Amino acid sequence: MKNSIVSIQNVSKTYGKHQVLKGINLEIYEGEIFGLLGPSGAGKTTLVKQLAGLEVPTQGENHIFSEKMPQLDLIKRIGYMAQSDALYTDLTAKENLDFFAALYGLKGKEKKQRMNEVMEIVSLTDHLGKLVSDYSGGMKRRLSLAISLLHSPGLLILDEPTVGIDPVLRKSIWESFKSLKENGTTILVTTHVMDEAGKCDRLGMIRDGQLIAAGTPEELMQQTSSANIEDAFLAYGGAQV
């Protein structure tokens, strides 16, 4: 039996008169890399923010680790990387890491070890002492990713983590996702990049607030007789992503 880590149960969200999410049902299982794909404005960020505990649904429920969100204890077990970096630019990377490590209750040797490990994963070890204002866009994304990993979360939610990151580094970041997955971390990632979508264990295609398809990349391509994910998405009625 697969262990469900994320359970989205009939979730809808309305802002004023605008219904942004429409009756979404989805299960994400332990150790999966699940990709959420969809055009701009489809509702991906709205959904992942709910899963990170930053928003609540208008209808329906989200359960993480079998418990109803939002809940402070659950939030501590989730790593979240938002679409825009939430960094203190007038501090160094190390000072940023120190700040977030303190929020997660990391101290002493453990803190130092985790800080080194996460900076190693994102290849920023040599830039620990640099002011974040002197970081490039891609370096800031990587630092945000390092911060989301600090407390070794069981569920990692990444909203377009590789925007502004060059292909070589993107490849190495995806390799780290794979090793995190092998250690049991469940990863939910939103993306526009088709090549990344193909690396996910399963994909969910979202359009106009509705989940229009979910399955492995192979299943989605087979069901639509498509040669690639982009064509499968278009066949499901998705707009250009």
Ligand SMILES: Nc1ncnc2c1ncn2[C@@H]1O[C@H](COP(=O)(O)OP(=O)(O)OP(=O)(O)O)[C@@H](O)[C@H]1O
């Ligand atoms: N706080 C809010 N108040 C009103 N409307 C909102 C709010 N947040 C999101 N929306 C609207 O909800 C819709 C979905 O936005 P969302 O950011 O979830 O899309 P997305 O799929 O993540 O897009 P992108 O790929 O561009 O990030 C958009 O029309 C957006 O304007």
